[in-house]
Amino acid sequence: MKLYLIGMPGAGKSTLGRALALAYEVPFVDLDEEIVRREQRSISELFAREGEEYFRQCEADVLRDVVARYPALVLATGGGTPCFHHNLKVLLETGLTLYLSVPVPELVRRLLKSAATRPLLAALPDAQTLETRLHETLAVRQQFYDRAPLCCAAPVCSAAMVRQLVARYSTTA
Ligand SMILES: Nc1ncnc2c1ncn2[C@@H]1O[C@H](COP(=O)(O)OP(=O)(O)O)[C@@H](O)[C@H]1O
Ligand SMILES: O=C(O)C1=C[C@@H](OP(=O)(O)O)[C@@H](O)[C@H](O)C1
Numbered sequence: 681m682k683l684y685l686i687g688m689p690g691a692g693k694s695t696l697g698r699a700l701a702l703a704y705e706v707p708f709v710d711l712d713e714e715i716v717r718r719e720q721r722s723i724s725e726l727f728a729r730e731g732e733e734y735f736r737q738c739e740a741d742v743l744r745d746v747v748a749r750y751p752a753l754v755l756a757t758g759g760g761t762p763c764f765h766h767n768l769k770v771l772l773e774t775g776l777t778l779y780l781s782v783p784v785p786e787l788v789r790r791l792l793k794s795a796a797t798r799p800l801l802a803a804l805p806d807a808q809t810l811e812t813r814l815h816e817t818l819a820v821r822q823q824f825y826d827r828a829p830l831c832c833a834a835p836v837c838s839a840a841m842v843r844q845l846v847a848r849y850s851t852t853a
């Protein structure tokens with residue numbers, strides 16, 4: 681099984697992805713970490729030195745590599761992954777995609793603790809500006825996220841809940 685997690689920065693893709701991979705006993709891959717490994721530079725450095733377009737091309741290339749390389753995995757994508765270079769089509773055609781839907785105020789609370797390592801958010805001066813930016817970004821991305829066949833919008837989406845969703849989907853699909 682290939683399970684792909686999508687959603688906004690701070691939705692918990694990387695955190696939940698690790699737990700899910702343990703539960704399913706399959707490899708866990710974080711797309712951002714794969715990009716860092718391939719490029720030998722941090723995501724922040726890539727954005728700063730090469731720009732977003734370069735990053736999006738790396739992201740698209742690495743996604744296709746990972747999807748082809750692993751027969752089974754849990755993949756945490758980056759927040760923008762499904763929205764560029766027809767990546768959503770790749771996700772939908774090769775595995776099961778789950779959208780982690782988290783309200784913007786909760787994203788703000790989580791991201792304030794870790795915004796420094798997220799280049800699209802790092803330069804934002806305060807919580808209000810961060811909240812406004814996240815609303816704007818979500819407005820653009822929602823149409824992509826909503827195409828995932830599975831969605832978890834629970835306040836805390838646990839690995840057990842996702843496994844139930846997946847099992848129910850697999851018996852009805
Ligand atoms: N269910 C949760 N409840 C509270 N905080 C969470 C939850 N999931 C993740 N976090 C925290 O939110 C931040 C973002 O989580 P992360 O897994 O990196 O999200 P993503 O990969 O979707 O950007 C981290 O600091 C993480 O510890
Ligand atoms: O939303 C985005 O465009 C991005 C989200 C990041 O991943 P997370 O969603 O894990 O923060 C990372 O891929 C990059 O900084 C771009």
Ligand SMILES: [Mg+2]
Pocket residue numbers: 693694712756757758
């Ligand atoms: Mg992440």
